[in-house]
Amino acid sequence: MKISTPSFRSLCVASVLALSGVCSSFASAQQQVPSRVDVSWNRFYDYEEITQIIHDLVKAYPELLTLESLGKSEQGRDMWLITLNNPNTGDASEKPAMYIDGNVHGNEVQATETVLYSIWYLTKSYGEVQQLTELVDRVAFYFLPSQNPDGRAEWFGSPNTPHSARTGQRPTDNDFDGLLDEDGPEDLDGDGHITRMWKFDPNGTHRRNELDPRIIERVPQGVQGELSRLGSEGIDNDGDGRINEDGPGGYDMNRNWASDWQPNYIQYGAGEYPFDRKETNAISKFILKHPNIAASQSYHNTGGMLLRGPGADYLDNLYSRADRSVYDQIGKAGEDILPYYDYMVIHADLYTVHGGFVNWLAEGLGVVSFTNELWTNSRIMPDPSREFSPEERMHWQDRMLFGQTFTDYTEYDHPTHGKVLIGGGTKYSSRVTPPFMLEEGCHRNFAFTMFHATNMPEIEFKWIGIDQLDANLWEITVEIENTKIIPTRLGLAAKKSIGLPDLLTLEGVDVVLSGTVSDRFDRTISPVDHRPAMLFLNNGIRGKGVHTFRFLVSGVSGDTITLDYTAEKARDISIEFSLQTGDRELSSE
Numbered sequence: 001m002k003i004s005t006p007s008f009r010s011l012c013v014a015s016v017l018a019l020s021g022v023c024s025s026f027a028s029a030q031q032q033v034p035s036r037v038d039v040s041w042n043r044f045y046d047y048e049e050i051t052q053i054i055h056d057l058v059k060a061y062p063e064l065l066t067l068e069s070l071g072k073s074e075q076g077r078d079m080w081l082i083t084l085n086n087p088n089t090g091d092a093s094e095k096p097a098m099y100i101d102g103n104v105h106g107n108e109v110q111a112t113e114t115v116l117y118s119i120w121y122l123t124k125s126y127g128e129v130q131q132l133t134e135l136v137d138r139v140a141f142y143f144l145p146s147q148n149p150d151g152r153a154e155w156f157g158s159p160n161t162p163h164s165a166r167t168g169q170r171p172t173d174n175d176f177d178g179l180l181d182e183d184g185p186e187d188l189d190g191d192g193h194i195t196r197m198w199k200f201d202p203n204g205t206h207r208r209n210e211l212d213p214r215i216i217e218r219v220p221q222g223v224q225g226e227l228s229r230l231g232s233e234g235i236d237n238d239g240d241g242r243i244n245e246d247g248p249g250g251y252d253m254n255r256n257w258a259s260d261w262q263p264n265y266i267q268y269g270a271g272e273y274p275f276d277r278k279e280t281n282a283i284s285k286f287i288l289k290h291p292n293i294a295a296s297q298s299y300h301n302t303g304g305m306l307l308r309g310p311g312a313d314y315l316d317n318l319y320s321r322a323d324r325s326v327y328d329q330i331g332k333a334g335e336d337i338l339p340y341y342d343y344m345v346i347h348a349d350l351y352t353v354h355g356g357f358v359n360w361l362a363e364g365l366g367v368v369s370f371t372n373e374l375w376t377n378s379r380i381m382p383d384p385s386r387e388f389s390p391e392e393r394m395h396w397q398d399r400m401l402f403g404q405t406f407t408d409y410t411e412y413d414h415p416t417h418g419k420v421l422i423g424g425g426t427k428y429s430s431r432v433t434p435p436f437m438l439e440e441g442c443h444r445n446f447a448f449t450m451f452h453a454t455n456m457p458e459i460e461f462k463w464i465g466i467d468q469l470d471a472n473l474w475e476i477t478v479e480i481e482n483t484k485i486i487p488t489r490l491g492l493a494a495k496k497s498i499g500l501p502d503l504l505t506l507e508g509v510d511v512v513l514s515g516t517v518s519d520r521f522d523r524t525i526s527p528v529d530h531r532p533a534m535l536f537l538n539n540g541i542r543g544k545g546v547h548t549f550r551f552l553v554s555g556v557s558g559d560t561i562t563l564d565y566t567a568e569k570a571r572d573i574s575i576e577f578s579l580q581t582g583d584r585e586l587s588s589e
Contacts, residue, residue: 042435044432047152053116054119068081079144095139097456098296098449099293100296101144101146102144103147106152107155107431108302111374112146115299117439151167154249159427160427181247183237183246184234184237184247189410189423191407193427194427197420199227204226206225212395214423215391215394243416255270256271256276256355257280261273270355292568294368294486297371301432302375302431306343308346309356309359310345313347323492331370340378340384346359346371364498368486370452372445409422410422410423455484457484459482459488459541459570464477464586476506476579480541488540488567502565505533505535511533512553
């Protein structure tokens with residue numbers, strides 16, 4: 001049962017801090033730790049301002065941040081990629097890494113601020129907040145504040161609805177008339193937003209509310225209405241009898257990824273083929289060059305959801321019980337950190353998505369990936385469990401937002417429909433976090449993402465036991481532990497042969513036989529067939545688990561042995577010891 005009372009919310013963060021060990025200092029540190037870059041988190045930033053913030057952060061924290069452009073967007077904007085890594089503890093490529101981005105849909109603006117906040121908070125906390133300092137020393141981060149800088153620029157720079165400018169900005173023939181982007185919306189009433197149009201109609205389906213004329217409501221069955229819906233404000237620019245059917249762009253970059261991609265007639269907005277858009281192509285090339293990416297977060301817009309794949313029901317069998325457990329542990333912790341958010345499966349709890357970004361990461365690359373839908377109206381309403389009437393909801397918005405997200409209805413002489421009403425919610429009215437609540441939303445989502453990042457795999461040699469079986473024959477048993485939730489290799493990656501298997505090698509003596517055992521006391525062994533000095537481990541080391549391996553070697557007392565464990569999504573480990581009888585408890589050393 002999900003509880004949503006004030007007393008529960010006050011305990012949410014504390015419960016997850018106990019789980020993660022990452023954020024226990026947040027409440028006090030947020031007040032005490034200054035940043036070298038002053039950024040206000042109660043407003044939104046356009047592309048030029050974002051670029052300036054990025055450059056200011058990189059200049060202020062050169063010991064942690066590096067900057068590159070992944071390439072140019074369709075309209076020529078740089079796609080800024082920021083790497084956060086402490087080079088004193090190793091190169092970023094040597095560490096498990098988390099990829100974090102946002103704003104794949106241009107109108108999902110607060111996603112970019114959430115990514116920027118993450119960079120800002122991590123840099124200012126390094127050396128000041130112990131848990132975050134330890135995290136930055138152990139792992140690397142790759143940040144892309146905006147997947148879709150053109151769509152973002154269009155949303156800020158032009159009149160729009162809360163839902164428009166979602167697309168990239170390559171001109172597209174959405175109505176199949178041979179023309180490109182020829183019939184977009186117009187801001188007829190000049191309020192800077194694209195709102196709704198209603199035609200006066202004595203047989204209409206709607207009427208204005210008697211108590212509050214700003215509310216247009218459907219009439220009861222059998223009652224004569226006065227208005228009919230015309231859609232978003234605009235005119236028929238191409239004379240085909242339709243309004244606003246071919247505006248800027250018109251495709252969906254979150255349907256353009258390779259895993260389960262389907263053509264446009266099955267999945268609207270998919271593009272001509274996977275990665276045919278400049279932006280998705282540039283991002284895919286970067287991610288494919290970084291197999292150390294073990295976790296990913298992609299920030300979206302609205303719904304209060306923590307989403308994981310698969311995007312289609314026929315892919316459910318790709319997710320093993322062990323993989324689902326990994327997602328469940330992280331996702332359910334997220335529900336505690338993020339009040340009024342629900343942990344959900346995309347196809348089962350939302351809708352079918354083919355060619356989605358987090359699906360490509362999870363199902364195509366074996367990366368533990370979530371989409372966070374950032375805003376939910378429950379965060380602003382006084383009692384989310386109560387059903388508010390339209391009048392109450394409108395008055396509540398008046399008291400909280402002072403009418404700033406609504407344009408009063410006014411009459412307009414439309415060239416096609418005659419006298420119409422134009423007005424309604426602005427582009428800030430339904431999907432965008434109110435600015436006064438932005439920082440809290442950024443911080444809570446950042447906290448969840450750090451919990452996710454903290455649980456990228458971390459392996460260590462736990463125990464080594466050596467027994468002499470004969471004059472020159474020795475038995476070496478090794479325990480390797482993964483102390484985090486995420487395995488070094490997901491079951492999905494093992495099943496689909498994604499990436500390289502983990503590798504355990506022993507050097508210094510001749511290896512006669514090697515293999516896995518169930519535990520240190522097991523006298524049976526599952527031997528490898530070839531090259532016993534090298535154990536290829538397709539399943540890796542499970543999360544919060546210990547795996548045991550055994551080698552029979554030929555050598556003499558005092559020989560130097562080297563064990564190396566290599567994994568794409570965990571930091572490699574190595575140990576050197578002498579061949580002599582005895583046990584070594586390593587994790588406590």
